[in-house]
Amino acid sequence: MEKDIYNINLLKKECQESDFQVPLYQKICKLGEESGEAQSAFLVYDEARNKSGSTTKEAEIKGKELLLIEEILDTILVAEDIIYKIQKENNISQEVIDNIKLKKYQKWYDKIQKLKG
Secondary structure, three states, X not given: OXXXXXXXXXXXXXXXXXXXXXXXXXHHHHHHHHHHHHHHHHHHHOOOOOOOHHHHHHHHHHOHHHHHHHHHHHHHHHHHHHHHHHHHHOOOOHHHHHHHHHHHHHXXXXXXXXXXX
16 A cells, blocks of 8 residues: 555656646636536536536446546645645745645634534
8 A cells, every 4th residue: 555655646746747837827727627527526426406417427437426536636636736836836845835734724623623612
């Protein structure tokens, strides 16, 4: 399992570096596109009446759960690529990114704790 994670990280880095020349605005547009596809996949997953035909056909082949996960992962990968590009263009350390993530997780955790009462 550890080897697979290592290979994923190498592949991720290679993809991000190879795709670095793509302008930021195009990556942001791609994020919106992927988010829309995740929303469509959710409608199929949730068995909503308003769903696209192509997403429904894909769900029949892959299964609606895996289709939703795949579309959400596409969104995550594009978001990570955007962060990488901004980070590298502005010389932001990984430590700074990790601290921002930690703050976001802490905020989420605090919200959950507040809801629990």
